[in-house]
Amino acid sequence: MxxxxxxxxxxxxxxAIIALAALPALAQGAYSFSCLNVSPGxxxxxxxxxxxxxxxxKAVVQLAKAADKADALFPADKAQSFSGVxxxxxxxxxxxxxxxxxxxxxxxxxxxxxxxxxxxYFYRVGDGQAWSPAYFVATAxxxxxxxxxxxDPQLGAKSTGPKTLDSDAAGWADTVAKASxxxxxxxxxxxxxxxxxDYNDLxxxxxxxxxxxxxxxxxSLPVATVDGNHDFQMGEFYGFHYNQPNxxxxxxxxxxxxxxxxxxxxxxxxxxxxxxESVATHDLFIRDAVAKNPQAAWRVVGFHHSIYSxxxxxxxxxxVDRRANYAPIFDRYKIxxxxxxxDHSYTRTYPIAGGxxxxxxxxxxxxxxxxxxxxxxxxxxxxxGSKFYDWKDAEPEVYSAVRWQGKVPSFGYVxxxxxxxxxxxxxxxxxxxxxxxxxxxxx
Amino acid sequence: xxxxxxxxxxxxxARAFKTLIAAAxxxxxxxxxxxxxxxxxxxxxxxxxxxxxVSYARARVLEVESETIDSEAGLTTGYQDLRARLxxxxxxGAVVELRNYLNYTTNVRLKAGQAFVAHVDFADSExxxxxxxxxxxxxxxxxxxxxxxxxxxxxxxRRGFRSLLGIGFTFVGIAFVFIPLLYRGASPAAAxxxxxxxxxCVSLALLGGLDAKTLSAMxxxxxxxxxxxxxxxxxxxxxxxxGYTTAESDALLAIAGRGRLKVGELLFxxxxxxSSGAVMDVAISIASAANEVAVCDPxxxxxxxxxxxxxxxxxxxxxxANTLILAFTGSSLNAIILIYSLERxxxxxxxxxxIAAAILEALCGSLAVLITVPAVAFVSAILLGPRRAGEGxxxxxxxxxxxxxxxxx
Numbered sequence: 063m064x065x066x067x068x069x070x071x072x073x074x075x076x077x078a079i080i081a082l083a084a085l086p087a088l089a090q091g092a093y094s095f096s097c098l099n100v101s102p103g104x105x106x107x108x109x110x111x112x113x114x115x116x117x118x119x120k121a122v123v124q125l126a127k128a129a130d131k132a133d134a135l136f137p138a139d140k141a142q143s144f145s146g147v148x149x150x151x152x153x154x155x156x157x158x159x160x161x162x163x164x165x166x167x168x169x170x171x172x173x174x175x176x177x178x179x180x181x182x183y184f185y186r187v188g189d190g191q192a193w194s195p196a197y198f199v200a201t202a203x204x205x206x207x208x209x210x211x212x213x214d215p216q217l218g219a220k221s222t223g224p225k226t227l228d229s230d231a232a233g234w235a236d237t238v239a240k241a242s243x244x245x246x247x248x249x250x251x252x253x254x255x256x257x258x259x260d261y262n263d264l265x266x267x268x269x270x271x272x273x274x275x276x277x278x279x280x281x282s283l284p285v286a287t288v289d290g291n292h293d294f295q296m297g298e299f300y301g302f303h304y305n306q307p308n309x310x311x312x313x314x315x316x317x318x319x320x321x322x323x324x325x326x327x328x329x330x331x332x333x334x335x336x337x338x339e340s341v342a343t344h345d346l347f348i349r350d351a352v353a354k355n356p357q358a359a360w361r362v363v364g365f366h367h368s369i370y371s372x373x374x375x376x377x378x379x380x381x382v383d384r385r386a387n388y389a390p391i392f393d394r395y396k397i398x399x400x401x402x403x404x405d406h407s408y409t410r411t412y413p414i415a416g417g418x419x420x421x422x423x424x425x426x427x428x429x430x431x432x433x434x435x436x437x438x439x440x441x442x443x444x445x446x447g448s449k450f451y452d453w454k455d456a457e458p459e460v461y462s463a464v465r466w467q468g469k470v471p472s473f474g475y476v477x478x479x480x481x482x483x484x485x486x487x488x489x490x491x492x493x494x495x496x497x498x499x500x501x502x503x504x505x
Numbered sequence: 506x507x508x509x510x511x512x513x514x515x516x517x518x519a520r521a522f523k524t525l526i527a528a529a530x531x532x533x534x535x536x537x538x539x540x541x542x543x544x545x546x547x548x549x550x551x552x553x554x555x556x557x558x559v560s561y562a563r564a565r566v567l568e569v570e571s572e573t574i575d576s577e578a579g580l581t582t583g584y585q586d587l588r589a590r591l592x593x594x595x596x597x598g599a600v601v602e603l604r605n606y607l608n609y610t611t612n613v614r615l616k617a618g619q620a621f622v623a624h625v626d627f628a629d630s631e632x633x634x635x636x637x638x639x640x641x642x643x644x645x646x647x648x649x650x651x652x653x654x655x656x657x658x659x660x661x662x663r664r665g666f667r668s669l670l671g672i673g674f675t676f677v678g679i680a681f682v683f684i685p686l687l688y689r690g691a692s693p694a695a696a697x698x699x700x701x702x703x704x705x706c707v708s709l710a711l712l713g714g715l716d717a718k719t720l721s722a723m724x725x726x727x728x729x730x731x732x733x734x735x736x737x738x739x740x741x742x743x744x745x746x747x748g749y750t751t752a753e754s755d756a757l758l759a760i761a762g763r764g765r766l767k768v769g770e771l772l773f774x775x776x777x778x779x780s781s782g783a784v785m786d787v788a789i790s791i792a793s794a795a796n797e798v799a800v801c802d803p804x805x806x807x808x809x810x811x812x813x814x815x816x817x818x819x820x821x822x823x824x825x826a827n828t829l830i831l832a833f834t835g836s837s838l839n840a841i842i843l844i845y846s847l848e849r850x851x852x853x854x855x856x857x858x859x860i861a862a863a864i865l866e867a868l869c870g871s872l873a874v875l876i877t878v879p880a881v882a883f884v885s886a887i888l889l890g891p892r893r894a895g896e897g898x899x900x901x902x903x904x905x906x907x908x909x910x911x912x913x914x
Contacts, residue, residue: 260762261758261759261762261763262762262763263762291550291759292759295759295762295763311555312557312628314553314554314555315551315552315553315554316552316554317554337551338551338552338553338554338557339551339552339553339558339559340553340557340558340559340626340627340628341559341626341634342557342626342627342628342632342633342634343553343557343628345628345634346628346632374755378756380550380551382610385610386610386611386624386636386638387624387626387636389606389610390604390606390636416582416583416584416606416608417606417607417608417609417610417611418582418583418606418608418609419609454839455839456839456842456845456846460609461609
């Protein structure tokens, strides 16, 4: 199926969601839940669902082929059921004893397997009796697919515009809507940490999570999330919101989730929790993931604390440490592309090997870097526009090929097809391109 | 020192006793401060879980197995493959192979036999990665400190040694009292006021002993600090600046949420501490000049001592205010260059928190210096002025020290 067809189906799907949402709780009892979201599964044939249920009960996802949905109702008789696990949501509140305690709600996680490529589905979540509305979800063609990348949405940072959670959330919703409209065929999104803002204020974070998951498109667009420095402090609280595949115990701190990986076609995605001082843990995690996926032609790393960026965090002591210690590991495992957030500005480096920017490896006239001998590091600006940082130095750093601080929300779209990976970065006000680059693999 | 009759041994004994008391008090203070600091919980923000951790250990290069080096524009880049032995820590004695990258971030080219500080990163209790953190700079820094201390004592004599004690006192006060206080949830403003006041007074006392000159400088310092605190607090409030608007507030808030650190007042504390050095400088200079004037003419009227103090102070004001403004320029140079390159409007510049904070700091610090001048001149005039009937007790220490000096000279 061509991507245009998938796109058309997605648009039809969104229309169907609206239709279904207009028929609340027809026949079924109301199912009370929040923060429903989808993550990419271990491979393109899986999707991982997570949501917060208000009541104790089973965690179930029902999935039906889009073609089986003849009318506005969810075709329950033709749907396949997948059961998962429920756990009580806890948080470490640091009110003296540093112990985690139940904070209300139940974290439901379900893995859906056996999906076909380039296929459209409807799903609903519930406890087996009561159900959510039905939502659309689709898989892409793993041989030729694209994914979005966003830096720190950080809802609740309140540093721009009217400085309210609502204005941050509006910026986020706008970015998600515009991205989805321009690339409706996107397989998923990578969100590079700091999805929420208030480190360890439970009430504020709960409101921020709801705002973060609110855009309707996120019920249909899987998101691979990494743990940022604003997200990780309340122990496992962050992890209760997401269902991440191949989750490792490496990379944890304070009881939060560690690194995880998944593959989509020929690409191995390695998502690190950089909120930990030990880099040796990431080394072992990557070694293991790489060994398990020898067929992956591309290796893409994503984590929060950008090591080669140019703004506020450039000289933070912890960032300086990471710059010294992460880069050699990415060399060792021949990483192609490193996606980062944290610095609320856009920077794309030359290929870097041995900590040295290969500034003679520049794109050809048609924007292609062929056979790069190092990893290219891209730091993404804020996806919501809730906060921007100014450059630390007037002149670009030696490693920077492109830098941009337009103080408007932006997002990236990376498409992978065979031996070419193409990165495009858009500003959301006029949807013009900030940066564009193709990386070509040579045998 | 000349001995004068039977008084000398008694005086020497008294002085030795005083020194002993002072040394004991200082030792008790340092021990107390260390215990206080050690008992404080600092927030280990990125501490790893499950046995993973990072430590630093001295190590020695056994062999440079190979080198791939490029020299470009004065910067050595490339890498070295090293064999090294860890000399301390959990894996002391272990021989490791490591690749030492030379680039813009890490650039420590090592030779066989050279000692260095290794970053030892444990994934668990057994598996660890070693990288080069830095050359072993400890001995060099220690040598520099010793050279400085020797120069201070050699040139300054007893005074030099006393000022060394003052520096030590300040260091202990900041590192082991002030910072732990902040982590324990003390108000940074109150802690800064208390620590700077005590540090300035004790440093002055250590330097000059407890005489009228020191007392004048101390009181002037306290007046200057008070003026500084009031000015900073008032203008900070008017300009809408707080610790929350500083560049590091993001990271600080992350720590604050997990402990008791009060981020909002940190900017005030930082500004007060920055200005306190200049205040002390001006205070002792004026008190010292006033004292010299009084020593030369023990019958010098108070008004003339005050005027002399003011004249010295006026000369200092200009340079001292300039010093603070130059210091501000130096520390904000990157920001200033950026502002020029961006062709920002003056309104935009003054509106930026960093620049506004720097201006506030420079001007409030200068204001504190200005207030210190008449304050010290006034107190000096009172304490060092000619002895009149009925005022003997109040000014006795000053006269005694002057007389002693006169006799000695």
